[in-house]
Amino acid sequence: MMLSIIEYKAACKKTIIFLEEAGFILNKDEKNRIQVVEYGLDNLELIGLQLVEYINTERCCAKELVLFRRQTCPEHRHPEINGKLGKEETFRCRRGIVYLYVEGIPTLNIHAKLPIGKEHTFTVFHEIVLKPGDQYTIMPNTRHWFQAGEDGAIISEFSTKSIDEKDIYTDKEIIADCNRIVEENI
Numbered sequence: 078m079m080l081s082i083i084e085y086k087a088a089c090k091k092t093i094i095f096l097e098e099a100g101f102i103l104n105k106d107e108k109n110r111i112q113v114v115e116y117g118l119d120n121l122e123l124i125g126l127q128l129v130e131y132i133n134t135e136r137c138c139a140k141e142l143v144l145f146r147r148q149t150c151p152e153h154r155h156p157e158i159n160g161k162l163g164k165e166e167t168f169r170c171r172r173g174i175v176y177l178y179v180e181g182i183p184t185l186n187i188h189a190k191l192p193i194g195k196e197h198t199f200t201v202f203h204e205i206v207l208k209p210g211d212q213y214t215i216m217p218n219t220r221h222w223f224q225a226g227e228d229g230a231i232i233s234e235f236s237t238k239s240i241d242e243k244d245i246y247t248d249k250e251i252i253a254d255c256n257r258i259v260e261e262n263i
């Protein structure tokens with residue numbers, strides 16, 4: 078199930094407003110290629126994210142990620158590809174609160190709310206709370222997932238090359254290579 082063009086446009090508009098209110102300036106081209114990721118789950122409100130990619134070369138990638146209230150990026154890892162280390166990524170919170178979960182000692186009473194019916198697709202619970210100005214680096218092939226707090230969140234992501242179709246999701250219903258929706262695909 079794909080997003081309708083109406084849902085896609087609404088998510089884009091909300092993303093642009095959210096970024097502009099926080100002082101981020103996007104050029105026209107960037108506004109036209111905002112990605113709305115719903116992972117093929119048709120539950121964008123709870124599981125999904127919006128992003129704008131500034132650059133993605135062989136060695137460097139930078140994006141802004143926008144999460145609306147309680148929206149979750151599902152658990153995944155970035156594996157080694159053809160003998161090359163997987164993606165290393167740094168998340169810097171710019172606005173709102175981000176609850177980030179990585180491998181390690183599970184945190185009791187986590188702040189995130191697991192999406193109902195999808196609880197079994199989350200397996201790492203070591204919580205890192207990111208507020209504006211905080212950042213965290215995720216090493217290659219480490220499972221992670223994150224959720225925005227009640228006011229949504231903006232995250233700047235700095236990483237090595239992004240090859241999204243190679244990401245491995247814990248939720249087997251997610252099809253990694255068809256989860257990017259941009260207007261030209263609708």
Ligand code: ZN
Binds near residue numbers: 154155166221
């Ligand atoms: Zn990741």
